[in-house]
Amino acid sequence: MMLFDNQHILSTVLFTPLAGAILMLFIPRSNAAAHRWMGNLFGFLGLLVSLPLICRFQAGQTGFQFVEDHDWIPTIGAHYTLGIDGLGLVMVILTTVLGAIAILSSWSAIQKREKEYYILLLLLQTGMLGVFTSLDFVLFYVFWEVMLVPMYFLIGVWGSERRLYAAIKFFLFTLAGSVVMLLAILAIYFNAHTFDIRTVLSAPHDFFPLQLQRWLFWGFFFAFAIKVPMVPFHTWLPDAHTEAPTAGSVILAGVLLKMGTYGFLRFSVPMFPDATNQFRGIMMVLSIIAIIYGALVCMMQKDMKKLIAYSSVSHMGFCTLGIFALTPLGLSGSIIQQLNHGISTGALFLLVGVLYERRHTRLISEFGGLSTPMPNFAVVYMIVTLSSLGMPLLNGFIGEFTILRGTFEVPRYGLTWAAFGVTGVILGAAYLLWLYQRVMFGSVTNPANEHLPDMNLREWATLAPLILLAFWIGIYPKPLFRVLDAPVRQLVEKVNPGYYTSQPPAPPAQVPAPAAAQTPESR
């Protein structure tokens, strides 16, 4: 079937949700059930069509696979180019899985305007997949911004009290970063004379003169740092998370934040390696701040979702830390940690959603002793908490350990970075367990909680896959490492060449300043 051969499968994956959305346009609004079914159907279809990618993906083969390339806007030289490497694969699968789960999770949670809700979710899905698969700057940017709109509505229409504020805040924050990125993209074009990401990636590390690299690095930095979000650009996150409906939070935490780190990995690091080497220190400091600061702020939260939101600030701090360690372990760890964060934080939000559906409050003080009325829930919650605080044999540990191991390797202050990171791990245990204790332990104080029903089948269905994934990554992450090896290798070869030959790592001070002079200014 032509739709599924290697040249078109990515398009199929990309547009299946969109097709669903368009189809749903024609179903009358009154028929909410139909929309529910269609939404779930296409969410699941989206997952199914993405599975062949896993089977056909050749790990260890460098470069992009499933590449599809057509002219799009010849007049400005923009192409419709899709393709994924190991990194892309991980992200795409994460997106499809979480997407399906998010859609399923809103079965009973969403009681108004089902039609638009599911249409928007599917649109969002397409947007995110587009970001992870597009290999053309313009295409990438288009998807990057398209995806904002559905998210705005998900928060703004189906959110809770301060939803409008949160929604517009989210929109403006993200937009502020991305518009600057647009200029950076144009600047790249005028120096590389192409929008093709592959060409720029395959260029030598001093392809852009150093001075330009610095500018471009910061140009892209804001877009990604706001998405990640790195302190101090994070304040949109707690609001957005808190106000968004469960599915929204799941997608937001699970996938949207990854776009930032993905951007760092796909653009900042490999395209501006010299600049990256220069600013590594700053980036790592920012990450460390995010880790510890986020964790500290978590402790004082009274609102579960806010707490989890700040915890994702802390966790994403680990991801950026790993990225800017610029070592194989750091990078692969970071990517795995992104996956983990998607899984465990997504699951946490789902769990909060379960509570919210029953009690319509997220205040921690409202709960307590829940493990009596809902034992299964308690068990699942415990597992998720553990995976989130990095308990071995669960996914979190693999990521955090690898990241910290990679960070430890950083010349000069390696041990210090690692030590700070470990502090973050401790704090993580502290706030997560404290939350767990306050919600689950003790005897039921609030009469409203006495007869809460335990998790129903659908909720199981949403959470079980995540938990299985968590265990799988925790116990047998080897396939992941194998898939990620090639892209990580490329990245490292770019940022510090000759790493894989057994020479001591070149200190980043040796960034060739004359290199700027050597490369002729291309325009």
Place this chain on the structure above:
Amino acid sequence: MIPTTHYLFLSLALFTIGVVGVLTRRNVIIILMSIELILNAVNINLVAFSRMFGSVNGQIFAIFIITDAAAEAAVGLGIIIAFFRNRETVLADEMDLLKW
């Protein structure tokens, strides 16, 4: 022979006076008249230049400007009448429904 510059200054004088009228009078009709003054100044320019170049183009232009002035005056006065019918005033600073 009078240098063309003098005509320029004359037209400028009329122009300025017209602007003053436009900016200061409250009566809309008088504002319109002041605008006529400005157009008149323009005409002086044109005719002077046409004399200077010895070609009649400028005068043609002047004729068209007079035409336009006539049209504007007609429409303008019509609108003023309509306005007056609804608002019982022709004072410029009393039309302040539309602001901010």
Place this chain on the structure above:
Amino acid sequence: MANGLLPQIVFYFFAALAVVSAILVVVSRSAIHSAIFLITSLLATAGIYLQLEAEFLFVVQIILYVGGIMVLFVFVIMLVNLDVSLHQLQFNRQWLVATVLAIVLGIHFSLPLWLDRGVVNLPPPSAATMQPNSEMIGQALFQNYMLPFEIASILLLVAMIGAVVMAKRRI
């Protein structure tokens, strides 16, 4: 009267008349007076046209402007008679500022011209005579400027429609 003293006298007389009556247009209390002074000013301008050997325009000015437009003005002034407004303020609040600024504007226009009259180097009035004026204008109007002439007809049609639509109580 190609050159000599007379043209200058004529010019400066008419110029002075135009300017003075223009000022009176702006300052006089009643709209009627302004209208009359405007007529004076326009007539003075017509005189200047004559002095510039633009006879046709001289006629047009008198007939069309003075005879047509100004009558219209006076008519409207009668229609919306404003004995009331005679007693109220004739100048708006910003009049002082406005006057100053207008004069500044005038200076901005004229001073550079004055300083640079060397640089501006307008050629002296050409000896080329534009006689017979009306015929030449006719030629130009119906050959080179036929198109604008046609458009002008539409413009006037529009103006007519507009005047009707606006002034008539019901269409």
Place this chain on the structure above:
Amino acid sequence: MWQELFQQTRQQFHLILPEVQLAFFGMGVLLIDFLLEEREKWVNALTAMLGVIFSGISLYMLRYVPANGVKGFNNSIVIDPFFIFFGFVFLAAAALVILLSVRYLEIEKEHHAEYYALMLFATIGMMFLACGTDLIVLFIGLETMAISFYILTGFLRNDRRSNEGALKYLLLGAFSSAILAYGFSLLYGISGSTNLDVIRAEVAHRPPSDVLVILALVTVAAGVFFKIAAVPFHQWAPDVYEGAPTPITAFVSVASKAASFALLLRLFLTVFWPIRVDWTMLIAAVAVLSMTLGNIAAITESNIKRLLAYSSISHVGYILLGLVAGNTLGLEAMTFYILVYAFFNTGAFAVVIVLRRKGVIGDELDDMNGLFQRNPGAAMLMLIFLLSLAGIPPTAGFIGKLLIFWALMETQHYVLAILAVLYILPAVYYYFRIVAAMWVRDSTDSFIPRVSLGQAVALAAMGIVTLAAGIYPNPFIEFAQYSLGVLGR
């Protein structure tokens, strides 16, 4: 001698056929109107529509003109791609507005033939504005357009706002066109001719920073800036937009703006092209001012028509930036922007028109509340148009802005680029106030806006173009490129 006059006229007649068609049908409307009962007035709209279509056809006939165009009527007009492009924009806008007007006028009980006739005449003026290469043609064209608009603005004669808007528009317009005329007179004084090419040659020969040239430049620029509503000559826009009947507001904000831009480009790319070093700074300043003021002022505006007025001011800023860049790409960006802007801006007004009903103008932000529940389709379209106005992909507005930024970056106007980019943020903020009202707030009144057939067609067309130009902009960009012909080289 009259013989050859007719001769040349017959040869060149096809060049002005589009305008002639419009004039013909314009008068036709006036005549047919006498045959119509009160409830048959929609036939007028039909007639006018026919006129637009025929004019469009005869415009289409002219499409094979060479890039440098065909001159006619003693070089007083030139039929070049530029004209064809803008002619198309005007006609499209006119068609859309006619479609939107019928229902509106019926509600207003002001359904008269004059309305359509004036629209067509205004369109004629615009077209001559786009094709004229002679100061007189340009001026008369401009005035035809302007005066038609004064009348149309005041067309609701029993509505105080409409009167006031018309009167303000007239006074300001007359004032500004007087200034423009003064500038023209100076141009004539510089060259002794009213033909743009001659004037251009003269200007080129003039010594640099010649006082007369500068005076002419400034006065002309002031006049044109007024027409396109650029700061600081913008203040008529909000009042007139609010006062005018909403379809006319759309027409003013799109067609008259496009025509004025045609005039601006024509003048600055021919007459003032030799001295562009002198005016780039001026344009840049005006552009930045317009963006700033437009965007800032709109943030707290609660009347949608005024809000759109401010937003259109900021859009003018964006378009002018293309001229600042001044390279081919920049000009392409301008024309492309003008083209798509015609569609999505009209669209935004169209939704306001849909909200019009007896007693309620429907232009307050609260009238939008819960529009989604009341008419999802309209809300959906409005969302698209607003996204496009804000420049969010995948809409035409994004591509337009992209091209503008592109041109700025290419010409190393980095600061301007960053400014322009950052002004998207406030824009998004105030556009999304409307979005929020439509989608999130609950409706404050039970009125269900119904869309007439004409409105439906127009809305659909505009929505499709907006999306198409965003998703597959290539044809549109090519059209924009084609439009420039030899200008700006």
Place this chain on the structure above:
Amino acid sequence: MNEAGYFLNHIWLIPLFPLASALLMLLFGRRLANIAVSVICVGSVFASFIYSLGAVLQLVARPPHARFFETVLFQWVPAGVYHTTSGLLGNFNADWGFLLDPLSSVMILVVTGVGFLIHFYSIGYMGYEGGYYRFFGYLNLFMFAMLTLVLANNLLLLFVGWEGVGLCSYLLIGFYFKKKSAADAGKKAFIVNRVGDAGFLLGIFMISGVLGTIRFSEIPAAITAGHFVIGSSVMTAIALLLFFGATGKSAQIPLYVWLPDAMEGPTPVSALIHAATMVTAGVYMLTRTNAIYKMAPFAMEIVAVVGAMTLIYAATMGVVQTDIKKVLAYSTISQLGYMFLACGVGAYEAGIFHLMTHAFFKALLFLGAGSVIHAMSGEQDMQKMGALSKKIPTTYRTMLAATLAISGIPPLAGFFSKDEILAKVFQTGHLLWLVGWITAGITAFYMFRLLFLTFHGESRVPHDVEHHIHESPATMTIPLIILAVLSVAGGWVGIGGRFEGFLAPVIHGASILREEQTSRVEAPDFLLMSLSVFVALAGIALAWHFYLKRTDLPGKLAKKWNGLYQLVFHKYYVDEIYDAMFVNRAKDLAASLAVFDAKVIDGLGVDGAGWLTRFISSISMWWDTWIVDGSIRLVSRLVWVFSYPVRMVQTGLVQSYMLLIVLGIIGILGYYWHMFHL
């Protein structure tokens, strides 16, 4: 591989059995009947005990030098290439692999054996508790983690077990999750352990960074290959980091604070986790990595000193506790101190030996205590006990054995192990020997104090509980008896250094220093023995004196010999003085130490740390809301506000608009004239 033998090849089954049943419990346990639960859980542990036994036998069957078996199931974390600190390419790879050598065989036997007994005991003890299945599920999970810990063939996998046992202890301490104190204790335990783990993790990083491997079997070779000088800073750093981790898990100063609170958990848990197995993980880890410590004498000094300090400090603490389990808890800490002291002086085998014996008798003590509590229907305060020896004889006898054992009375188990440690310490010529020796006395004192207060003297039991005091069921007593036997005979394996010989292949020579010193100081063994026995007896005597004799003697004497009464009284007077002069002072000291512990260490140290964290976090939250976010909101508000004046310019007055137009023209012209200097 087949000649390795069935049990060795299926060594992976050992941890698997408990894991399987644990999962079974946690998933479907609620549907199972208690009997099924007990059968499955206890059975699984028993199975793994059998398999460990088999494996060990097959290992022992080999010649000493070949007593080493390693098997890799699959690659676990093949994280990839990295640079060692010496700039060489390393390939970070953690397998899921098991290592069986004398050390781990001792451990698995202890773990599975004692574990099995405790499971068995729990059947009776937890029989009437809610969440029976949950309890056993956690317990089995713990067994799995612990076995992974001891069988791991690399540090990372060891860390897995390490964290796993921590988690299980968290879950089991918080088993009565409705009690806030229990939940808090659990949390405290987990977080304090995490602090230790942080050090451990960093240690692992450094090891892999410095040595390029984390496999135990490769570490010694890597060290020799690395040409490290003795006491090189790197090695010292690693050793200290690892030790920091150990202090967390094994409750040494400064991280011991969690253990006393951990007594909130059910008694079998205390027996299994907080006495026999988990807390000894630190000692095991040190012994595992002794090759590194060998290179870091300074670190060993630290270990020894910390061990000694903990040892005496905890012992003194034990003197004044009245809660029976708290006493045992402190004694555990102090016994662990002995083990670390041993490791510190390089006497790893002695440490492990004591670990084993301690596992026996301390488990027994806890179980006995549990049985007592069970009999007293939940009462834990020794003040409210007494004279139970008649009512629950079995418990009494077994506990007596255990107490003798821990006090180091020959020929019981405790004697051999403790004596060996003291001997080794003495050989190194450490003054720490003195500490150990004194503490031996104190240990005997407080242990017998416990015994006497609980079982002798007249009953202080409130009457409502009095009448239904009863001996525990067989399921509880049988393990007691077995353990009693073990704690009597367990030590005999050490006679003639057989145990030491058995462990020798694992010990890569203790610190160089020690080897020199061994030759220098030669002490007659029997002398040391007699000394320690003496001090133990002294302690017992003292305890007897104060907790039995002093209470009932006065009355009798007064009745018997009225004439001697004065004398007796006088004697008592002396006694009182003596008492007042020494014992009370000592007790006061201990008490004050206890207060210090409760208030300063626990209060300031731990809760304070928690409070401080919360305080900082509240500050940072304030910062986040008002500075970071606030600045954003301020900017947006400014833009918003600025929009009003801009709109106010729109006065609605035509002429003001015209004025602005004129102004604009003036401005532009002005600009140009300025540019052209006119």
